[in-house]
Amino acid sequence: MQVSTNNYYEECGREGQIRCIFLSEFHATAGCKISCQVPADYVSKEVFDAINVYIIPKPHLQRCILTVNAMDIKIVGYPVGIENQQKYARNAFLFNLCFVCDSWARSVQYEPVVKKLSEYLIMMEEESCFLSKEGDHKLKLQKIFETVIKDLNEKKVTTIVEGDTTIYLKIVIHKPDPPVVKDHMVPLLLKDFKNTPLDKWDLTTQQILPYINGINHIARISAEADVETNLVKSCVQNLAYYGVVHLLPILKYSNVYMCTQHLKSLIKIPSLSHACRKYVALNPDKTLPSIQKVFQFYASMTHGVTLRAICQRLCPQNYNIDERKLVIFGLQHKFIRCIHKYPVFTGSVPSGRQKMYTGLSSFDEICCKTGLSPSDIEKDIDKDTNVTVIWK
Structure with missing residues (x-):
């Protein structure tokens, strides 16, 4: 088995390739085993024996996506049990199709693919005993796995044709919801997009892009580019969603x-x-x-x-x-x-600027809303015995 040499860690958010695909079965006499694996011996017998209780689990965990991260690998599987007293020695055929990734790699994007390919194999097994029958079926399955691992790693999409059946598999990357963009946030254009010609961007981005430098906050960009603030926020939110900009706090020497x-x-x-x-x-x-x-x-x-x-x-x-x-x-x-510093009003009835001291708005946010400098806010708070500051 190969071990990743990358200096990444679990939950780092990085995507990794599919390193291996294997099919595990519960044999009537041999017990849990790997019946087909591409590439061969990527998951060694010693490793498999240590974790096979999670590969062929108890019935209540069948037809659920299971992810096992152990022994420097991450395995995404969809365990299945097909019951039939006439066809199978123990009244059921248990198997699990598994994708193997590096232990640090993000694997959630493979889950729908694993489930869809498993359901395809369920259909093939119910129609022709494609998995359980002795013969050249395992050779066909190996060729399917070779095609899947090659195409998904290179093109994120593949097509499998077996007899009269065709199945399409595609890796879809699900992005999280776009971040909330506020007036005091500072967009930074990532280096991969710095050399993109200006005419490749939409009109609003073309207008604000010269002012995105990792120093200017949203309110300042709006003023200097002469673009309405909400329009700048929407534009920057869209750029952040697609990984074009990174949002930072305002850079100040008092930070x-x-x-x-x-x-x-x-x-x-x-x-x-x-x-x-x-x-x-x-x-x-x-x-x-x-x-x-x-x-x-x-x-x-x-x-x-x-x-x-x-x-x-x-x-x-x-x-x-x-x-x-x-x-x-x-x-x-x-x-x-x-x-960040968050002022909190601890008196009974707030008035004037005290209404902004809720503990939910930072100094940066208050400065942008009021147009005052941090030193002005500091002086205002120092004079007010009913206001305290939380750092977090």
């Missing part, structure tokens, strides 16, 4: 950031390290900043320490590091997260 568990990827993945050093360089023509210095800046980000304080202590520009790009890259790759 507080904290490093996350994903920061270790910066050291573990060489290609990511190089991309980071190249992106955060203040002057690309000079020697790129060392990954040790970049890591030191990220690791210094913690609760209660502002970006300004970190810059004053570590002097990033002395090491050819642009602190703004450092923050943008860190937020984009989830190395760091921004700790």
Whole structure:
């Protein structure tokens, strides 16, 4: 069995290829076994014996999608039991068609395909004992698996023709609902789309694209591009849905950031390290900043320490590091997260600006709505004994 060498982790959201397809059966005398596998021996006998209780499960789990993540592989299956006292030795034929992926890979997109292909095999078995009959059926099944794994990995779609029966399989990627875009959010155009000619975009995107730089928030883009704010929000929401832009918080030197568990990827993945050093360089023509210095800046980000304080202590520009790009890259790759401030009115009856201090709106959101600077909001809160601030 091959083991993935990628430095990814489960729930990282990355999609991986189908590494193997196998059919498992419960034999009347031999018990649970793999009767057909492509490529051969990808899932070893030792691994299969350790997890086969989840491959051919109890009857109440039949005809349900089951995913098993163990032994460095992820298996997506659809266990089936076909009852027939006359045809089968134990009154039923139990099998499970399984797709195998890397343990870190997102596999939900394969579930409808596994179910549809399993139902196709159920029909073939009920009509002609395609799976349970001895003979050349397993060779035909192997060729089907070879076609499926090749076509789905390369083209995301395949067609299977067996006798008079034809089945079409297609991998459909289900995207989550588009994010809610607010006035204080900052869109950043991802590098894969930076060289796209302007005339390839729709008219609204063409108008606002020059102002999308990872620094300007929605309200500022609306003002500078002279486009109605709700129209900018709709446009940016659409771009975010299709993975064209990434939404970030407003970058301010008074912000507080904290490093996350994903920061270790910066050291573990060489290609990511190089991309980071190249992106955060203040002057690309000079020697790129060392990954040790970049890591030191990220690791210094913690609760209660502002970006300004970190810059004053570590002097990033002395090491050819642009602190703004450092923050943008860190937020984009989830190395760091921004700790927002939420004012909460704790008195009895709020009045004026106190009505906005609900604990649901951050400083950034309040600043955009009122047009005031963060320092003005700070002064207002410092004077008001009925307002407290929550950091989260």
